[in-house]
Amino acid sequence: MKELLILVVVTIFTLATYYLVEPFAHSQMHKHVESEHFAYNDLPKLTATGDATRGAELVMGGAGCTGCHSIDVAGMPAPMDAVTAAASYGVNPPDLSNAGAVYDAKFLAELIKNPAHALLVEHKFDMDKGQMHPMVAFYGTGGDLDQEVADMVAYLQSIAVKPEELTPAIAYETVCGRCHANHYAKWTQIGTTPTFKYEKESLAFQIQVLEYQDSLVKYMGTLPPDLSIYIRSRGEHYIETFMENPQNYLKGTAMPRVGVNKHAAEQVIEYLKDSGDAKRHEREEVGKYVMIFMVIFAIFAILWKKQVWRDLH
Ligand code: HEC
Numbered sequence: 107m108k109e110l111l112i113l114v115v116v117t118i119f120t121l122a123t124y125y126l127v128e129p130f131a132h133s134q135m136h137k138h139v140e141s142e143h144f145a146y147n148d149l150p151k152l153t154a155t156g157d158a159t160r161g162a163e164l165v166m167g168g169a170g171c172t173g174c175h176s177i178d179v180a181g182m183p184a185p186m187d188a189v190t191a192a193a194s195y196g197v198n199p200p201d202l203s204n205a206g207a208v209y210d211a212k213f214l215a216e217l218i219k220n221p222a223h224a225l226l227v228e229h230k231f232d233m234d235k236g237q238m239h240p241m242v243a244f245y246g247t248g249g250d251l252d253q254e255v256a257d258m259v260a261y262l263q264s265i266a267v268k269p270e271e272l273t274p275a276i277a278y279e280t281v282c283g284r285c286h287a288n289h290y291a292k293w294t295q296i297g298t299t300p301t302f303k304y305e306k307e308s309l310a311f312q313i314q315v316l317e318y319q320d321s322l323v324k325y326m327g328t329l330p331p332d333l334s335i336y337i338r339s340r341g342e343h344y345i346e347t348f349m350e351n352p353q354n355y356l357k358g359t360a361m362p363r364v365g366v367n368k369h370a371a372e373q374v375i376e377y378l379k380d381s382g383d384a385k386r387h388e389r390e391e392v393g394k395y396v397m398i399f400m401v402i403f404a405i406f407a408i409l410w411k412k413q414v415w416r417d418l419h
């Protein structure tokens with residue numbers, strides 16, 4: 107009787123800790139942020155339908171995007187190498203080849219008109235105080251501003267890869283790669299680490315990376331962390347909601363809201379899973395064979411048991 111009572115008391119306390127105290131403590135220590143499904147509801151909808159041909163003229167001409175950004179697929183080279191660009195702007199402006207595939211359209215439109223607002227870094231770049239964002243805002247070339255912006259968005263979408271061709275690497279390198287290295291995937295902020303024949307070349311490359319990082323630290327106030335195993339330390343939900351809006355977790359952080367669309371965000375997560383858990387695909391593959399083995403083994407075990415018992419009866 108006494109034992110039973112002890113069991114009941116222990117069970118009640120265990121359940122109370124598990125279902126009441128632990129979740130409460132967890133919610134206090136780790137803020138839970140719901141995903142907004144990359145809807146960017148704070149940004150205005152596009153009102154005009156874009157014309158990609160006119161957009162091309164603006165991107166490469168009137169709006170001056172190619173004065174800072176390369177567009178590889180359109181044969182537009184980077185005006186300067188990554189290290190020099192970072193020395194001028196704090197960070198290397200990303201290649202725009204796949205911008206139309208990775209960024210939300212509303213976000214792109216707002217970014218072109220008001221970068222600090224779209225990126226949620228107005229606390230760092232206050233125009234009234236003369237703190238200009240390094241990406242200059244576009245004020246139009248004389249026509250209807252919203253039409254011109256929609257034309258540029260349409261152009262960027264027209265040259266980008268199709269959603270099914272958007273690989274995890276393209277997504278990560280375009281959206282996060284200029285700030286975050288990923289050592290396990292051999293990614294540095296200035297590109298993939300090449301295989302070098304001579305030590306001297308390898309050291310020269312490392313110096314370039316360090317110089318780039320110096321500029322980045324000046325711009326961001328801190329070196330953005332290497333994301334190799336962040337998927338493990340933070341988990342998928344955190345990474346997803348963090349990239350959707352870093353301010354939700356770290357108020358006043360220098361990391362901009364990057365404006366990825368849902369599909370690109372999924373590809374970024376995929377990239378981080380591959381780097382943080384390199385044997386993942388192999389393991390899942392082996393798992394299948396283990397399951398098949400178990401089934402065959404079970405059949406034999408049942409047959410064997412039947413045979414043993416048949417002899418006994
Ligand atoms: C004066 C140089 C300059 C010009 C001109 C410029 N940009 Fe940028 N752009 C930048 C810099 C610098 C960044 C990176 C800012 C950062 O990461 O904080 C950037 C970032 C971007 C991004 C990535 C934003 C994100 O969410 O990660 C896109 C897309 C972009 N620019 C498109 C354009 C388009 C389209 C135009 C023309 C309308 C343009 N830019 C004109 C310098 C420029």
Ligand code: HEC
Nearest residue numbers: 281282285326330331336348349356359360361362364374
């Ligand atoms: C313009 C530079 C920049 C870009 C682009 C950028 N980040 Fe960051 N990121 C930062 C900085 C700076 C920090 C450090 C923030 C801090 O400590 O305030 C950071 C921090 C992080 C962290 C760590 C958060 C934590 O809990 O410590 C994660 C995760 C992260 N970024 C993910 C991403 C992903 C994923 C992308 C691409 C979708 C991305 N970032 C794009 C600058 C950037």
